[in-house]
Amino acid sequence: MITIVGTCHVFNLKDKVKSLIRNAKPDAVCVELDEKRLKRLRSKSIPFGIFPLIQKIMAMRYGAEPGNDMLGAVEGAEQEGIPFFLIDKDIDSLIENIRAALLMEFLNPFELIRKLFAVKEFWLPPSFSLYENDILEAFVNDFAKEPDKYRLHFEKCFPFIKSILLDERERHMALEIKNISGLYEEVLVVVGAGHVSGLKSLLSDYKVQTVMLISSK
Numbered sequence: 001m002i003t004i005v006g007t008c009h010v011f012n013l014k015d016k017v018k019s020l021i022r023n024a025k026p027d028a029v030c031v032e033l034d035e036k037r038l039k040r041l042r043s044k045s046i047p048f049g050i051f052p053l054i055q056k057i058m059a060m061r062y063g064a065e066p067g068n069d070m071l072g073a074v075e076g077a078e079q080e081g082i083p084f085f086l087i088d089k090d091i092d093s094l095i096e097n098i099r100a101a102l103l104m105e106f107l108n109p110f111e112l113i114r115k116l117f118a119v120k121e122f123w124l125p126p127s128f129s130l131y132e133n134d135i136l137e138a139f140v141n142d143f144a145k146e147p148d149k150y151r152l153h154f155e156k157c158f159p160f161i162k163s164i165l166l167d168e169r170e171r172h173m174a175l176e177i178k179n180i181s182g183l184y185e186e187v188l189v190v191v192g193a194g195h196v197s198g199l200k201s202l203l204s205d206y207k208v209q210t211v212m213l214i215s216s217k
Helices: 015-023 037-043 050-062 068-079 091-106 107-120 135-145 149-159 159-181 193-202
Strands: 002-007 030-031 085-087 187-192 206-211
Touching: 002 015, 002 107, 002 193, 015 068, 015 187, 030 068, 037 091, 050 107, 068 187, 085 091, 085 107, 085 206, 091 135, 091 159, 091 187, 107 135, 135 193, 149 193, 159 187, 159 193, 187 193
Parallel strands: 002 187, 002 206, 030 085, 030 187
Antiparallel strands: none
């Protein structure tokens, strides 16, 4: 059995992830990290780049450190004596690919025109209010209900970034999970909520269940 746990990197979920691992007692834990990111999380090094900086600012809203959910998965596995595996792509090569994707997205005038039409097509549901007390949590919860809708719109607006951030990484992680599930019977996978539906689709030949830990409360 493969259990995919979806989290939000900027919510304070470290203890919840640890508790889940302690109660589930899987044979192995897979984590959406690579060696470099784990080292940076453990050393609490200052994030470099616009995306990590945005995550840092958002996490402060919840009294958390960005990536505390993934660190909780690693520490939870260590505390229970469960082997853990870092299944994400190398962060440095990922950043280089994202930079290239950004250039393709925003330096092509035809892409910019196409994006205007793509954004115009997208409407948040009536239940979603920009005046929510916690707009991020409201968005994450709505995403969890209809992930394919958001992924499709992300692809329409930012196809190159979506390919790098989601598709390529999910194919890589799915292959890692398949290899690990061949060695361990019960595998628990901790990833950002945005990857859950993609991984579940790629692992359709396996017995998979999903758990969403996406509440900041």
